[in-house]
Amino acid sequence: MELNAQYFSLEEICYATQSPSQTIIELINQGIVEPEGSGPETWIFDTQMITVTKKACRLHRDLDIDWSGIALAISLIEELEQLRDENQRLRKRLERFLDQ
Amino acid sequence: MDFQDYYKTLSVAPDADSKTIKTAYRKLARKYHPDVSEHHEAEEKFKEIAEAYEVLKDSKKRAQYDELREYGAQGYGQQQNQSQGGSGQQYSQSSFDQGDFSDFFSSIFGGAHQPGQGAGAHGFSTQSAARKGQDIETDMPIFLEDTLATTSKPISYSLPHRDAQGRVSQVNKTLNVKIPAGIVDGERIRLKGQGGQGLGDAPPGDLYLRIRLVPHPLFDVEAHNLIITVPLAPWEAALGTSLELPTLSGKIKLRIPANSQTGQRLRIKGKGLVRKDGHGDLYAVLKVVMPDSVSEESKQHWQQLADATAFDPRMEWRK
Numbered sequence: 001m002e003l004n005a006q007y008f009s010l011e012e013i014c015y016a017t018q019s020p021s022q023t024i025i026e027l028i029n030q031g032i033v034e035p036e037g038s039g040p041e042t043w044i045f046d047t048q049m050i051t052v053t054k055k056a057c058r059l060h061r062d063l064d065i066d067w068s069g070i071a072l073a074i075s076l077i078e079e080l081e082q083l084r085d086e087n088q089r090l091r092k093r094l095e096r097f098l099d100q
Numbered sequence: 101m102d103f104q105d106y107y108k109t110l111s112v113a114p115d116a117d118s119k120t121i122k123t124a125y126r127k128l129a130r131k132y133h134p135d136v137s138e139h140h141e142a143e144e145k146f147k148e149i150a151e152a153y154e155v156l157k158d159s160k161k162r163a164q165y166d167e168l169r170e171y172g173a174q175g176y177g178q179q180q181n182q183s184q185g186g187s188g189q190q191y192s193q194s195s196f197d198q199g200d201f202s203d204f205f206s207s208i209f210g211g212a213h214q215p216g217q218g219a220g221a222h223g224f225s226t227q228s229a230a231r232k233g234q235d236i237e238t239d240m241p242i243f244l245e246d247t248l249a250t251t252s253k254p255i256s257y258s259l260p261h262r263d264a265q266g267r268v269s270q271v272n273k274t275l276n277v278k279i280p281a282g283i284v285d286g287e288r289i290r291l292k293g294q295g296g297q298g299l300g301d302a303p304p305g306d307l308y309l310r311i312r313l314v315p316h317p318l319f320d321v322e323a324h325n326l327i328i329t330v331p332l333a334p335w336e337a338a339l340g341t342s343l344e345l346p347t348l349s350g351k352i353k354l355r356i357p358a359n360s361q362t363g364q365r366l367r368i369k370g371k372g373l374v375r376k377d378g379h380g381d382l383y384a385v386l387k388v389v390m391p392d393s394v395s396e397e398s399k400q401h402w403q404q405l406a407d408a409t410a411f412d413p414r415m416e417w418r419k
Contacts, residue, residue: 006290016290016306018232047288051308054235055135062150063129077136085285093320096329097387 006047010035013045017053024053030071032056104204106152106165114166118157125153151201161209168208233305234260234296240289240309242279244316244326245348248374250281255309259296277309282374285313285321318346324380325372329387332356337388347371347382354384362388 014021021040027033028043033052035043056070065073107114110124131137132145139145155161238257246253254276261271275294283289288310295305313321320327326348332341340358344351347368354366364386372380394402412418 015232047290047308050290051237051288051310058135059133062133062146064126073136081286089320089322092315093327093329096320 008045008050010040010043010045013050013053016050017057019053019057023057026067027053027056027070030067032071032074102204103169104148104152104202105169106155109148109152110156112156114169118159121153121156125149125157129153147201151205154201155205155209164208232303233298235305235308236295237308237310239312240277241312241314242283243314244319244321244373246279247283247313248281248348251279252276253279257307262297262299275307279311282376283311285311287311319348319382321373322383324375326380326382328382328384330354330356330366330384331387331389332360334388334390337361337386345384348373356386360386360388362386 008016010021010024013019013024017024024033025040028035033045033049033056035045035049037043052074056067056074059065059070059073060067063073107116110121110128112121112124116124128149129146132139132142132149134143134146137146155165236257236259238255240253240255242253254274256272256274258270258272260268262268273294275291277289277291279289288308291307291309293304294307297304318328328345330343330345336343336356337360338358340360341356343354343356345354345368348371352368352371354368356366366384366386368382368384370379371382374380391398
C-alpha cells in the first residue's frame with residue numbers, strides 16, 4: 001500500500017497522539033519536539049515527532065514525571081539508545097577483526 | 101484464573117500506607133517501564149505493576165480487593181462469579197485500556213477482557229474506549245539491499261479484533277508497505293487507520309512501523325557508508341593484488357596496493373547506502389590473515405624472508 005503523508009499539522013498530530021494541543025505546545029517549549037514553521041498555524045511535524053510525543057505522554061502518565069523531567073528522560077533515553085547501537089556496531093566490527 | 105497478590109507485585113506489606121505504595125510503584129515503574137527498560141519481560145511486568153497500583157492506590161478498590169483477598173483467595177475460582185455480580189460499575193481507564201488488565205482484575209472491577217498484543221507487536225494501547233482504535237507499534241526488518249531502491253515489502257502483525265458480540269480476539273493482518281529508498285535504521289513509517297478498530301463510530305488506530313536494518317553477513321553500516329572487511333594473504337598485502345569485491349549491487353574489481361596494512365581503509369566512492377542527497381561510500385578495511393597451517397616448504401620460504409628482512413614490528417616498545 002502507498003504511504004500516507006508523513007508530515008502533519010498541529011491538529012493532525014493532536015489527533016494522531018490523542019493529545020490536547022497544550023501538551024504538544026508544552027513538548028515544544030521543552031524542546032522535546034521541534035516542528036518546522038514559525039507558529040501553531042504553520043507548524044509541520046513528522047512521524048518521528050508523533051512517536052516521541054506518544055512516548056513522552058506515556059512517561060508523563062505512568063511515571064508521574066513533570067514535563068521538564070520528561071525532556072531530560074527522553075534525551076537520556078535517546079543518548080542511551082545511540083550508545084547501545086554504536087556499541088553493538090563496534091563490537092560487530094571488532095569481531096570481524098578478532099575471529100579466525 | 102489465578103488470584104493476583106497485588107501487595108506481592110509491588111513488594112509491599114498488606115498494611116502499607118498509600119505513600120509507601122506510591123513509592124513502591126514509582127520505583128518499579130521506573131525499572132520496568134517499556135519505554136525505559138531493556139528487560140525482556142518489561143512490558144508484561146509493567147502491566148502487572150500498573151494493575152496492582154490501579155487497585156491499591158484507590159481506597160475503594162483496595163477495600164474491595166482486601167475483602168476478597170481475606171476471604172476468597174484460596175477458593176478464588178469458585179467465588180469469581182459472585183464477586184463479578186456484585187460490582188456492576190464500569191472501570192474508567194487512566195493508565196491502560198481496561199483490556200490490558202488481567203482476567204482477575206476484570207472479574208472484580210468489571211470490563212471485558214481483551215488479550216494482550218501478540219508477539220512482535222510491542223507497545224501498549226493508550227486510547228480510551230470512546231476514542232479512536234488502538235495504535236500498534238511493531239518492528240519491520242529490512243535488508244540493506246532493500247534500501248537501495250523504493251520497494252514494496254509485506255508486513256504481518258496481530259491486532260485485537262472485536263466481533264459483533266463484543267468478544268475480542270487477536271487477528272493477524274498482512275499489508276504490503278512501500279519502503280522509500282534510503283530509509284534508515286530506526287526511522288518510523290505511519291500507516292493511518294491500520295491499527296486496532298475503534299469502538300462504534302470511532303475511527304481505527306494507526307500502525308507505526310519501526311525500521312530495523314537486518315545485520316548483513318558482509319557489510320557493516322556507519323551512517324550512510326558501508327564497511328567490508330577484506331582478508332588478505334600476507335603476500336597479497338606485500339605485493340599488492342587485484343580481487344573481486346562484493347558490493348550491495350554486485351561485484352567490482354578492487355586493486356590492493358603493494359605494502360598494504362591491516363586496518364587500512366580503501367574508499368570505493370558511491371557504493372554505500374542511498375541517501376536523499378546521493379550515495380554514501382563503501383570502505384574496504386584490510387585484514388592480513390595467516391594460512392591455517394604452514395607446510396615445510398612454506399616454512400623455509402618464511403625463514404629466508406626472516407633472514408633477509410630487517411624489520412622490527414615492536415620498535416615502539418624500545419623507545
